[in-house]
Amino acid sequence: MSDQAIPEAGNRVPRMLVMGVGSSGARAVAGMLSLNPEMNAVSIDTDTKVLEAINSNSIHIGITVTRGNSAGGDVELGRQSIEKDSINIRNQLRQIDLLVLVTGLGGGTGSGAVPVITRIAREAGALVLALVTMPFKFEGPKAARIAEDALKRIRSHADAIVRIPNERLFCREDADLPVEQVFARSHQIMLDGIFALSRMLSRNGICGLDFACIHTMLRNCDGFCHYAGADGSGEQRADTVAESIMTHRLLNKGRMLENAAGIIVGLTGGRDLKLCEIEAVMNRIQEKLPDEVWMNFGVAVDPAFEGRLSAMVLVAEQWKEPLVDDQQMGLPYSRKTGQGELLLEVTGKGEFSYTDPTVYNNEDLDVPTYIRRDIKLPR
Numbered sequence: 001m002s003d004q005a006i007p008e009a010g011n012r013v014p015r016m017l018v019m020g021v022g023s024s025g026a027r028a029v030a031g032m033l034s035l036n037p038e039m040n041a042v043s044i045d046t047d048t049k050v051l052e053a054i055n056s057n058s059i060h061i062g063i064t065v066t067r068g069n070s071a072g073g074d075v076e077l078g079r080q081s082i083e084k085d086s087i088n089i090r091n092q093l094r095q096i097d098l099l100v101l102v103t104g105l106g107g108g109t110g111s112g113a114v115p116v117i118t119r120i121a122r123e124a125g126a127l128v129l130a131l132v133t134m135p136f137k138f139e140g141p142k143a144a145r146i147a148e149d150a151l152k153r154i155r156s157h158a159d160a161i162v163r164i165p166n167e168r169l170f171c172r173e174d175a176d177l178p179v180e181q182v183f184a185r186s187h188q189i190m191l192d193g194i195f196a197l198s199r200m201l202s203r204n205g206i207c208g209l210d211f212a213c214i215h216t217m218l219r220n221c222d223g224f225c226h227y228a229g230a231d232g233s234g235e236q237r238a239d240t241v242a243e244s245i246m247t248h249r250l251l252n253k254g255r256m257l258e259n260a261a262g263i264i265v266g267l268t269g270g271r272d273l274k275l276c277e278i279e280a281v282m283n284r285i286q287e288k289l290p291d292e293v294w295m296n297f298g299v300a301v302d303p304a305f306e307g308r309l310s311a312m313v314l315v316a317e318q319w320k321e322p323l324v325d326d327q328q329m330g331l332p333y334s335r336k337t338g339q340g341e342l343l344l345e346v347t348g349k350g351e352f353s354y355t356d357p358t359v360y361n362n363e364d365l366d367v368p369t370y371i372r373r374d375i376k377l378p379r
C-alpha cells in the first residue's frame with residue numbers, strides 16, 4: 001500500500017463509484033441501483049445471462065475469453081477477462097475519489113477480477129474499499145481456498161476490506177429460509193453500508209464525517225475493517241439502534257468494539273432527529289470503546305428517514321501510524337492513540353475473530369493476558 005496524500009477533492013463533493021463484480025456482485029449492485037437510480041454504480045461480469053437479467057448499467061468483460069459464459073469457477077479466466085477490458089475499467093475510474101468494490105469471493109470472475117481492478121484503481125489514485133462475502137462452508141474447500149487467495153491479492157492493493165462471511169449472517173432459526181432470501185440479506189447489509197457512506201460524503205452530512213475522515217480510517221485500518229448497520233423506528237429508535245450495534249453478529253456480538261483501534265459511526269435520521277437520540281446511541285457505543293481509540297462520527301439528515309434512525313459502524317481492530325495529522329486537518333472528534341507504548345492492546349483475533357470466545361471466570365481467554373490484565377508493554 002502506498003502512502004498517498006488525500007486526493008484533492010477541492011470544493012466538489014467527493015466522487016464515489018460502486019462496482020459490483022462477478023455474478024453475485026453484479027446482482028447486488030443492480031439491486032442497489034433499482035432502489036437508488038442516482039447512485040454512480042456499475043455491474044461487471046463475464047456471464048451474458050446475468051447481465052441481461054439485471055438490465056442496468058453494466059460492463060461485459062472477457063467476451064473473447066469466456067464467450068459470454070461465466071468463468072466457471074476458474075480464477076485465471078476471471079483475471080484474463082478483466083485484463084482484456086482494463087481500458088474500459090480505467091475509463092470508469094477517471095476522477096473517482098472512492099471506489100467501493102462489491103463481490104462474492106469463491107467463484108472465477110469476482111475472485112479473478114477484483115484484485116486486478118483494485119490495482120488499477122490504486123494506480124488511478126482512488127481510495128479503495130472492498131466489500132466481499134466469503135463462501136458458505138457447504139460450498140466446499142475449493143471455494144474457500146479461492147476466496148482466501150483472492151483476499152490476499154486484494155489486500156495488497158485495497159486500502160480496506162470488509163469481509164462478510166456468508167455463514168455469519170445466519171443463525172439456526174434461518175435454516176429453512178429460501179436461498180434467495182439468504183443472499184438477499186447479505187445484499188441488504190452491503191447496500192445499507194454503501195448508502196450510509198454516500199450520505200456521509202454528500203452534503204447532507206450535518207456534522208463530523210467527511211471524505212478526509214473516511215480516508216484516514218481506510219488508510220489506517222491495516223487492511224481489514226468490520227461493518228455493522230442498524231435501523232430503528234418509532235419512539236424507541238435510538239435504543240433499538242444502540243442495542244442492535246451492541247449485539248451485532250458482524251461485530252462478534254459487540255465484542256469487537258471493546259478491542260477497537262479505530263471507529264467511524266455514521267447516523268442518519270429524518271428532520272425529526274433529536275440531539276438526545278444522537279447522544280443516546282453515541283454514549284452506548286463510547287461506553288464499550290477503549291479510551292485510546294481513534295474515533296469519528298457523522299450525522300446526516302435525510303427527509304426520507306422521518307420517524308427512523310439508521311446507523312452504520314466501521315470498526316478497525318488494528319491501526320497503523322497516522323499518515324495525516326488529524327489536528328492539522330481540524331477533525332473535531334478524533335482521539336489519537338498514545339505514542340509512548342506499543343499499540344499491542346488493540347490487537348484483534350485475526351482469522352479467529354469469528355469464533356466463539358473461550359470464557360472462564362468472565363474472562364475471554366482468547367484475549368492475551370497482557371491485554372486482559374492491562375499490562376503495558378514498553379517500546
Ligand SMILES: Nc1nc2c(ncn2[C@@H]2O[C@H](COP(=O)(O)OP(=O)(O)OP(=O)(O)O)[C@@H](O)[C@H]2O)c(=O)[nH]1
Nearest residue numbers: 022023024070071072073104106107108109110183
Ligand atoms: N451475497 C451473495 N453471494 C452470492 C450470490 N451468489 C453467489 N454468492 C456467493 O458468491 C460466491 C461467488 O459466486 P458468483 O458471484 O456466482 O461467482 P462469479 O464471481 O460470478 O464467478 P463465475 O460464476 O465462476 O464466473 C459464491 O461462492 C457464493 O458464496 C448471491 O446472489 N448473493
Ligand SMILES: [Mg+2]
Nearest residue numbers: 022023047070
Ligand atoms: Mg458467475
